[in-house]
Amino acid sequence: MQNLSVIAQVAVELPLDSPLDYYVPLSLLSRCAIGQRVIVPVGSRQVLGYLVGLVETSPVSELKELLDVLDDTPLLTPELLQLTRWVAEYYMCPWGQVLKAAVPEGFRVQSETVYALTPQAQEQPHTWPPGQAATLLQHLAQHGPQRQRDLARQVGMVQPHALIRRLATQGFLKRVQQRVPPRVRARQVAMVRLCIPPTEAQSLQQGQKRAPNQAAVLALLQQQPVWELAALEAQLPGARAAVQRLAQRQIVTVTQVEKMRTVAPLEVVDHTLPPVLNQAQQHALQHIESKLMAPDGVPILLHGVTGSGKTEVYMRAIATALSLGKSALVLVPEISLTAQAVERFAARFAAHVAVLHSGLSAGERFDEWRRLARGEARIAIGARSAVFAPLPELGLIVVDEEHDSSYKQEETPRYNARDVAIVRAQQGRAVVVLGSATPALETFYHASRGKYLHLALPFRVEDKPLPHITIVDQRVHATPNERVISTPLRHAIAACLQRHEQCLILINRRGFAAYLQCRDCGTVPQCANCSVSLTYHRRDRTLKCHYCDFSQPAPATCPVCHSLTLHAFGLGTQQVEDVLHALFPQARLGRMDRDTTRGKAAHQRILHALSEGEVDILVGTQMIAKGHDYPNITLVGVISADGALAIPDFRAPERLFQLLTQVAGRAGRGQARGEVLIQTYRPDHYSISFAHHHDFHGFFHSEMQRRQSLLYPPFTRLAKLLLESPNVVQVQAASQRFATILQRHMPDARQLTLLGPAEAPIVKLHNRYRWHILLKATSSRVLHRCLHASLSEAKHDKQYLQGVRLSVDMDPMLFM
Numbered sequence: 108m109q110n111l112s113v114i115a116q117v118a119v120e121l122p123l124d125s126p127l128d129y130y131v132p133l134s135l136l137s138r139c140a141i142g143q144r145v146i147v148p149v150g151s152r153q154v155l156g157y158l159v160g161l162v163e164t165s166p167v168s169e170l171k172e173l174l175d176v177l178d179d180t181p182l183l184t185p186e187l188l189q190l191t192r193w194v195a196e197y198y199m200c201p202w203g204q205v206l207k208a209a210v211p212e213g214f215r216v217q218s219e220t221v222y223a224l225t226p227q228a229q230e231q232p233h234t235w236p237p238g239q240a241a242t243l244l245q246h247l248a249q250h251g252p253q254r255q256r257d258l259a260r261q262v263g264m265v266q267p268h269a270l271i272r273r274l275a276t277q278g279f280l281k282r283v284q285q286r287v288p289p290r291v292r293a294r295q296v297a298m299v300r301l302c303i304p305p306t307e308a309q310s311l312q313q314g315q316k317r318a319p320n321q322a323a324v325l326a327l328l329q330q331q332p333v334w335e336l337a338a339l340e341a342q343l344p345g346a347r348a349a350v351q352r353l354a355q356r357q358i359v360t361v362t363q364v365e366k367m368r369t370v371a372p373l374e375v376v377d378h379t380l381p382p383v384l385n386q387a388q389q390h391a392l393q394h395i396e397s398k399l400m401a402p403d404g405v406p407i408l409l410h411g412v413t414g415s416g417k418t419e420v421y422m423r424a425i426a427t428a429l430s431l432g433k434s435a436l437v438l439v440p441e442i443s444l445t446a447q448a449v450e451r452f453a454a455r456f457a458a459h460v461a462v463l464h465s466g467l468s469a470g471e472r473f474d475e476w477r478r479l480a481r482g483e484a485r486i487a488i489g490a491r492s493a494v495f496a497p498l499p500e501l502g503l504i505v506v507d508e509e510h511d512s513s514y515k516q517e518e519t520p521r522y523n524a525r526d527v528a529i530v531r532a533q534q535g536r537a538v539v540v541l542g543s544a545t546p547a548l549e550t551f552y553h554a555s556r557g558k559y560l561h562l563a564l565p566f567r568v569e570d571k572p573l574p575h576i577t578i579v580d581q582r583v584h585a586t587p588n589e590r591v592i593s594t595p596l597r598h599a600i601a602a603c604l605q606r607h608e609q610c611l612i613l614i615n616r617r618g619f620a621a622y623l624q625c626r627d628c629g630t631v632p633q634c635a636n637c638s639v640s641l642t643y644h645r646r647d648r649t650l651k652c653h654y655c656d657f658s659q660p661a662p663a664t665c666p667v668c669h670s671l672t673l674h675a676f677g678l679g680t681q682q683v684e685d686v687l688h689a690l691f692p693q694a695r696l697g698r699m700d701r702d703t704t705r706g707k708a709a710h711q712r713i714l715h716a717l718s719e720g721e722v723d724i725l726v727g728t729q730m731i732a733k734g735h736d737y738p739n740i741t742l743v744g745v746i747s748a749d750g751a752l753a754i755p756d757f758r759a760p761e762r763l764f765q766l767l768t769q770v771a772g773r774a775g776r777g778q779a780r781g782e783v784l785i786q787t788y789r790p791d792h793y794s795i796s797f798a799h800h801h802d803f804h805g806f807f808h809s810e811m812q813r814r815q816s817l818l819y820p821p822f823t824r825l826a827k828l829l830l831e832s833p834n835v836v837q838v839q840a841a842s843q844r845f846a847t848i849l850q851r852h853m854p855d856a857r858q859l860t861l862l863g864p865a866e867a868p869i870v871k872l873h874n875r876y877r878w879h880i881l882l883k884a885t886s887s888r889v890l891h892r893c894l895h896a897s898l899s900e901a902k903h904d905k906q907y908l909q910g911v912r913l914s915v916d917m918d919p920m921l922f923m
């Protein structure tokens with residue numbers, strides 16, 4: 108029998124290095140296929156897993172058996188298995204955890220612990236202990252296995268724990284794992300169908316004088332032979348009962364039919380003709396179309412200034428993909444942006460559009476996923492995790508605002524959806540278009556070297572001018588009254604309100620980490636080794652670098668101009684809202700930040716109010732800066748632009764340039780020209796001056812020089828190792844131990860360097876102390892090799908990692 112056995116390789120949703128092997132019992136053999144979900148035993152539990160391989164031999168000798176197969180047809184296509192496997196390998200995380208992130212929660216099956224009688228207890232009730240124990244066992248005998256909580260409630264016990272444990276050790280009960288069906292199921296609706304000829308129905312209807320509701324239902328069924336019961340009831344209150352009577356009389360049948368939940372607004376189809384493309388759009392579209400006909404694996408950068416009509420190019424390219432029988436995927440960086448994107452795409456493509464993001468209900472995600480998998484919807488729009496959308500015949504992937512750091516997931520699996528999209532396109536022979544007004548340095552670098560195809564939309568549509576930007580030097584406007592809103596910005600807001608136009612006020616909250624800044628010359632103290640701003644620790648009055656662990660006492664005077672005006676900074680949206688309210692009591696204010704966008708449709712509500720003109724001034728964090736297209740916004744004000752420069756991150760200048768360019772791009776998209784005021788203490792900083800002149804190329808070249816001199820990406824690849832533990836001594840010791848292990852596996856310093864270990868900027872999170880180590884290497888291959896060798900050595904050294912959690916972050920975007 109040995110050589111006839113089939114072994115299933117199963118990726119489970121647990122932190123394990125590789126899939127687990129299981130025998131496939133004969134009874135399940137015919138139902139097994141790669142890509143299906145299965146139930147397997149792990150320890151004493153039953154867990155959900157994904158069947159990723161079927162083989163004949165296993166290196167493991169004592170294999171357990173597969174318990175169940177959940178799907179009739181595989182949930183995951185070979186293409187998605189290949190993609191998620193790449194993600195697992197590249198980002199160095201368990202495959203099962205990538206699959207968990209890829210598949211909507213509604214498909215998840217869980218298992219729970221229940222208590223059941225042992226066979227002996229069942230057969231010999233006379234041996235049961237008396238009293239409460241007997242009541243409890245009696246209950247189990249009658250009702251079968253129960254959860255502890257339910258058991259306690261039903262037999263009226265407050266603290267059942269000790270008793271249950273005692274009965275278990277005495278052999279009366281046992282703990283077993285039981286499967287919980289998925290929370291989400293296909294939605295069923297009742298359909299009513301006439302099952303007699305219409306002519307017969309007509310005569311019947313006339314004979315129904317004493318049952319007017321039944322007559323009315325028959326009348327409706329003559330107009331249209333099949334109705335959703337709910338729709339009948341909506342037309343005619345009381346229809347439900349009438350249908351029941353008619354069904355008893357075998358005049359109609361009622362059947363349960365699945366009805367998909369849909370998310371995209373299907374009723375807003377726009378029948379006006381799309382605009383005629385301008386020359387640059389036309390040129391870009393032609394290139395994308397020729398790649399669609401003959402994909403060559405080269406990613407495309409669509410580099411178009413704000414308002415240059417990138418979305419229109421995406422939509423035309425999607426139409427072409429559909430006409431070629433292909434499907435398309437559109438990624439947008441945040442949920443707040445999906446609403447507007449979905450509205451625009453649904454207006455053009457109607458029911459072809461499915462939406463996937465974490466803001467949907469579990470049922471909605473479940474259905475949208477299935478609509479895509481079945482090919483009923485051919486365009487998926489969504490945030491990060493939609494990169495795993497099940498699209499058969501995928502032809503085109505659009506990554507809008509590709510530079511955005513929210514494409515990076517900051518928990519396991521720590522993937523960047525933009526990069527996964529590039530790989531997915533290469534694996535599936537699809538075309539990937541990365542769109543942005545401010546491409547990431549990495550992306551533009553590849554485009555400038557010919558690794559990506561660079562397509563430019565250098566002007567706004569209809570020759571609308573880019574907004575006029577004014578820099579307001581906060582050092583000049585230093586009175587307490589002007590600290591939040593300077594006089595020039597106050598005047599600009601007043602004029603904007605007078606013209607009945609709208610205005611956005613951006614607070615750059617990325618600068619929330621405390622830092623010191625000189626009020627006289629604008630200097631923020633920097634680390635001598637790393638060229639990042641030092642973080643100010645109020646409690647012990649020190650400045651620290653969180654890349655290299657450099658630390659110094661906070662100086663009393665400015666290191667550059669020696670003035671005594673070093674101040675600690677930090678400012679919130681609510682405070683700004685209050686100030687604006689005091690200055691413009693008449694104006695209708697809106698606020699958009701993490702606090703006001705908690706609810707499911709909160710973003711939409713706020714943006715809807717903006718588009719309906721119910722808000723005069725919208726105050727917000729960076730989420731207001733992106734992508735939105737509202738023609739009546741003519742003024743954008745930026746408070747504390749330089750806050751972002753103080754965070755300890757080598758990308759801080761890039762993020763600031765992007766943010767300023769993006770938020771400026773919200774102004775003047777309609778007929779009137781836009782105006783932008785940027786308040787800053789550092790008007791001479793290159794991020795601000797290049798944004799001032801709409802000069803992406805100038806910024807790119809300056810920043811590339813800096814990156815090269817410090818050997819940061821795109822000149823190197825980074826990996827961050829984070830070590831966390833409740834024990835501050837252990838985490839430090841483990842970090843140092845691990846750093847020595849890494850050093851043992853490091854090639855020469857030209858290929859790989861190590862920074863740290865150092866305390867992370869957020870040194871304690873959820874009661875865990877955090878340390879990190881940063882690796883810089885010439886390629887990701889060098890990083891992988893060193894990390895694999897070090898991690899496998901560390902595994903044999905069980906001592907040092909005790910109680911310390913270690914996670915790997917490839918291409919990290921956050922250094923907090």
Ligand code: ADP
Pocket residue numbers: 382383384385388411412413414415416417418419420568569736
């Ligand atoms: P981007 O995504 O580059 O910021 P959008 O695609 O949102 O720009 O375009 C801005 C506005 O211009 C939209 O309202 C869009 O409908 C309109 N638009 C796009 N292309 C054209 C065109 N060729 N002629 C006129 N209007 C256009």
Ligand code: ZN
Pocket residue numbers: 625626627628629630665666667668669670
């Ligand atoms: Zn100074």
Ligand code: ZN
Pocket residue numbers: 634635636637638652653654655656657
């Ligand atoms: Zn440093």
